[in-house]
Amino acid sequence: MKKIIFFLFLAAAVFLQTSLLHGFELFGIVPNISLVLLFMISFWIQDLKIVLSSALFMGLLLDFFSGFSFGIFTLTFILLAFFLNLLLGALIARESILVLFFMVIIGTFAYYLLTLTLTNIFNLFNPAYYSIKLDTALLKSVFIESLYNSVLLFLLLPLKRFFI
Numbered sequence: 001m002k003k004i005i006f007f008l009f010l011a012a013a014v015f016l017q018t019s020l021l022h023g024f025e026l027f028g029i030v031p032n033i034s035l036v037l038l039f040m041i042s043f044w045i046q047d048l049k050i051v052l053s054s055a056l057f058m059g060l061l062l063d064f065f066s067g068f069s070f071g072i073f074t075l076t077f078i079l080l081a082f083f084l085n086l087l088l089g090a091l092i093a094r095e096s097i098l099v100l101f102f103m104v105i106i107g108t109f110a111y112y113l114l115t116l117t118l119t120n121i122f123n124l125f126n127p128a129y130y131s132i133k134l135d136t137a138l139l140k141s142v143f144i145e146s147l148y149n150s151v152l153l154f155l156l157l158p159l160k161r162f163f164i
Helices: 002-018 020-024 033-044 048-065 072-090 097-122 136-163
Strands: none
Touching (some): 002 033, 002 048, 033 048, 033 072, 033 097, 048 072, 072 097
């Protein structure tokens, strides 16, 4: 029952991400609640199966609701969750909220770099597609979103007991 509630919560977060959070745009940027939750799950849940299934579930929902090539968010979320879990298990203590804060900032940049790379790879054989490049405007947007996600993290911290 607890797992069902957990996945319903994740589905509600993705729904918020793809619909209602657009009302909270700042400089045209929407906070990425799904990404922040992925970082929180990877940080506090040590069971790789649960972390990867959460990443798969949220990624599939985001793919379903987005206009991108299907599978980009799923693959991005799974890869991020796997490497975060690997990094956290080997190198970093999971107790410090400051570590989670920096993980959200750096992870937001990694998320966009991975999404950009996968989008370009998925669309290599699409003649109507133009390549997306990493430019200054995109970097500024990612920087603002990483700060926005950090603020969102502090708002979501009371949910820690939900993950443990």
